[in-house]
Amino acid sequence: xxxxTQFPSHSVIEKGQTVTLRCDPISGHDNLYWYxxxxxxxxxxxxxxxxESKQDxxxxxxxxxxxxxxxxxxxxxxVQPAELEDSGVYFCASxxxxxxxxxxxxxxxxxxxxxxxxxxx
Amino acid sequence: xxxxxxxxxxxxxxxxxxxxxxxxxSSSVSVYLFWxxxxxxxxxxxxxxxxxxxTLVKGINGFEAEFNKSQTSFHLRKPSVxxxxxxxxxxxxxxxxxxxxxxxxxxILTVHP
Numbered sequence: 001x002x003x004x005t006q007f008p009s010h011s012v013i014e015k016g017q018t019v020t021l022r023c024d025p026i027s028g029h030d031n032l033y034w035y036x037x038x039x040x041x042x043x044x045x046x047x048x049x050x051x052e053s054k055q056d057x058x059x060x061x062x063x064x065x066x067x068x069x070x071x072x073x074x075x076x077x078x079v080q081p082a083e084l085e086d087s088g089v090y091f092c093a094s095x096x097x098x099x100x101x102x103x104x105x106x107x108x109x110x111x112x113x114x115x116x117x118x119x120x121x
Numbered sequence: 122x123x124x125x126x127x128x129x130x131x132x133x134x135x136x137x138x139x140x141x142x143x144x145x146x147s148s149s150v151s152v153y154l155f156w157x158x159x160x161x162x163x164x165x166x167x168x169x170x171x172x173x174x175x176t177l178v179k180g181i182n183g184f185e186a187e188f189n190k191s192q193t194s195f196h197l198r199k200p201s202v203x204x205x206x207x208x209x210x211x212x213x214x215x216x217x218x219x220x221x222x223x224x225x226x227x228x229i230l231t232v233h234p
Contacts, residue, residue, distance in 0.1 A: 003164070004164065031219050033221065033222075035222075035224075041226070042125075042224045042225060042226045042227065043211065043213075043224040043227075044224070045221035045222065045223070048219075048220065048221055050219075056220065056221060058221075059221070091164070091165065093165075095219060097219075108153050108155075108170060108172060108215060108219070109155075109167050109170065110167075110222060112157070112164040112165035112166070113164050114162070114163055114164040115164060
């Protein structure tokens with residue numbers, strides 16, 4: 001079973017530019033999460049999708065951030081325009097749905113991708 | 122609201138020595154508790170979790186943690202560490218079945234030969 005994948009692994013952009021991060025969850029996982037770790041700080045929740053719907057977007061920092069999950073498969077996180085403080089590592093995670101037999105024994109476990117390191121200059 | 126405090130940002134230890142990474146949490150509701158590990162250039166991997174039941178939880182790679190409700194702690198322990206345990210460790214709390222995780226600041230464990 002392939003894990004959660006994220007693209008790109010690194011991105012370096014200038015302030016004011018736009019960047020789009022992509023996350024491919026484990027196949028069949030309905031729940032998809034975005035987190036961010038700013039250097040020296042803790043990993044912070046950004047938002048949670050259930051299929052294509054935003055279940056919780058309480059962690060989104062401002063309206064420069066736009067997350068989508070069309071079709072309930074992969075997700076994108078766009079930052080437009082990027083600011084210096086947006087630099088950090090962006091993690092994506094996924095979990096299967098309640099009642100999914102594949103979740104047996106792995107309940108409540110969020111499977112994380114390797115992250116995208118974003119540097120805004 | 123929930124919060125997690127990892128009391129040590131860095132823990133150096135010699136190979137084969139025991140180690141304890143400390144984690145305290147606060148929450149107004151029942152919680153699920155997790156320890157994740159991040160090896161260099163990799164994603165977070167679950168070490169162990171506490172959902173309910175026995176307060177002593179065993180995980181992968183010889184790690185275990187004990188849930189202490191009265192002290193609101195979930196410390197991670199290993200009786201004998203290896204060089205390969207060098208990594209960053211994260212304590213996290215979740216308040217609902219499929220909701221967000223709240224993480225601590227991370228503890229960098231460095232195992233020296």
